[in-house]
Amino acid sequence: MNAARPVSLSRATALVAQREIVTRVRSKAFLVSTGILLVGIVVAFVVMQLLGDREQTTSVAAPAAIAAELPDGAGIEVTTTASAEEARALVAEEEVDAAVVADDASPAGVTIVAQTEAPEALVSALSLAPTVELLDPDGAWSALRYIMGIAFGVIFMGAAMSFGMPVATSVVEEKQTRVVEILITAIPARALLAGKVLGNTAMAFAQIALVAITVSGSLLATGQTEILAGLGSPLLWFALFFVTGFLLIATLFAATGAMVSRQEDISQTISPILYLVMAPYMLVIFFSNNPLVMAIMSYVPFSSPVSMPIRMFFGEAEWWEPIVSIVLSLAACVGVVALAARIYENSLLRMGARVSWRDALAH
Known part of the structure; x- marks a missing residue:
């Protein structure tokens, strides 16, 4: 063998x-x-996609003259009213999240009316953002x-x-x-x-x-x-x-x-x-x-x-x-x-x- x-x-x-x-x-x-x-x-x-797609919309009421100046979209839904009083009434009845009405005493020319707090998206839309310069943009967490x-x-x-x-x-x-x-x-x-x-x-x-x-x-x-x-x-x-x-x-x-x-x-x-x-x-x-x-x-x-x-x-x-x-x-x-x-x-x-x-x- x-x-x-x-x-x-x-x-x-x-x-x-x-x-x-x-x-x-x-x-x-x-x-x-x-x-x-x-x-x-x-x-x-x-789950990440669902959370990312869930966009919170802020409903806003405003008279016609002011509504035309508001950004409709980007998280803001504008409802046009006949008067400022009607816009305020919609907020009081909780039909909308906030109202924007004319106010000559305000530096911005308008006042936001809301129940407990002003929606951040609306405040940001009405604010004039300054130019930002970052010395170390990559240094943040x-x-x-x-x-x-x-x-x-x-x-x-x-x-x-x-x-x-x-x-x-x-x-x-x-x-x-x-x-x-x-x-x-x-x-x-x-x-x-x-x-x-x-x-x-x-x-x-x-x-x-x-x-x-x-x-x-x-x-x-x-x-x-x-x-x-x-x-x-x-x-x-x-x-x-x-x-x-x-x-x-x-x-x-x-x-x-x-x-x-x-x-x-x-x-x-x-x-x-x-x-x-x-x-x-x-x-x-x-x-x-x-x-x-x-x-x-x-x-x-x-x-x-x-x-x-x-x-x-x-x-x-x-x-x-x-x-x-x-x-x-x-x-x-x-x-x-x-x-x-x-x-x-x-x-x-x-x-x-x-x-x-x-x-x-x-x-």
């Missing part, structure tokens, strides 16, 4: 990745959570920037936790049940590491792609094309940055998971990785309006998936900046993968006590 040919590294990696993907796709919890996420996105954009930071941060952190943590727990489970000893006899340790990371990265990217498609479709369906036009490029870059950022996170999860042999001990080794996952989310929220901090974070591999797309959306990044940032992220991936592979190979078959960092990094 001919001896069985050893499985090549690429083939073994593909087999492990396929197993990870099939296992996740068959998980009802994964399918349900993904469905809830996508439905939540659609509902959020529909931006609600949209804050919301985008939360959105990108939550998506990145959620995906890293949903797909990265299982990498570590599956490694520990295979060690605890000693299944890994059988796997290593058939495939190289590096193939096992690469397959786990690539399989979960593919699933995480697929979920992010679904999120991007759902966001784009929701914006188109609700007619919010201006937001979509500005968000299109940042979304694509976010997906690209997400791949490199998640590769770093998932590789470190697998390597640190290999350092322990029991599920109870896993929190000891993955704590630093959890900080790397949470850091972009927290930093972007606290420093969203700090240009210097945001610029620095857009070049750091673990925070660039969140900070760089935001800077691109607001036109703060030059065309070459995301390219340089992605190159730095890829270089970091190469270094982290090499380091994680050494930790993984040195720790995978060591049972019992937690493997120290010194032993895990030894040649």
Whole structure:
């Protein structure tokens, strides 16, 4: 009989990745959570559109001479009356929100009559607005920037936790049940590491792609094309940055998971990785309006998936900046993968006590 040919590294990696993907796709919890996420996105954009379209109209009564001067539209509905007394009567009967009548003693020449308070839309329409000069127009707090930071941060952190943590727990489970000893006899340790990371990265990217498609479709369906036009490029870059950022996170999860042999001990080794996952989310929220901090974070591999797309959306990044940032992220991936592979190979078959960092990094 001919001896069985050893499985090549690429083939073994593909087999492990396929197993990870099939296992996740068959998980009802994964399918349900993904469905809830996508439905939540659609509902959020529909609600935003409904709130945006709900325009509060102020009804105003005024004599013919004054009614002709009032802006009919833009939130103001004008009712023409025969006299000022009739206009006042409509306000008293709560048929209209306010009345505008002539008043020679008023600097504006008219007086607004209302029940409890004058409608702001009417006051603004009758006011002469002065010219405004802003010395720092971009320095104010931006609600949209804050919301985008939360959105990108939550998506990145959620995906890293949903797909990265299982990498570590599956490694520990295979060690605890000693299944890994059988796997290593058939495939190289590096193939096992690469397959786990690539399989979960593919699933995480697929979920992010679904999120991007759902966001784009929701914006188109609700007619919010201006937001979509500005968000299109940042979304694509976010997906690209997400791949490199998640590769770093998932590789470190697998390597640190290999350092322990029991599920109870896993929190000891993955704590630093959890900080790397949470850091972009927290930093972007606290420093969203700090240009210097945001610029620095857009070049750091673990925070660039969140900070760089935001800077691109607001036109703060030059065309070459995301390219340089992605190159730095890829270089970091190469270094982290090499380091994680050494930790993984040195720790995978060591049972019992937690493997120290010194032993895990030894040649």
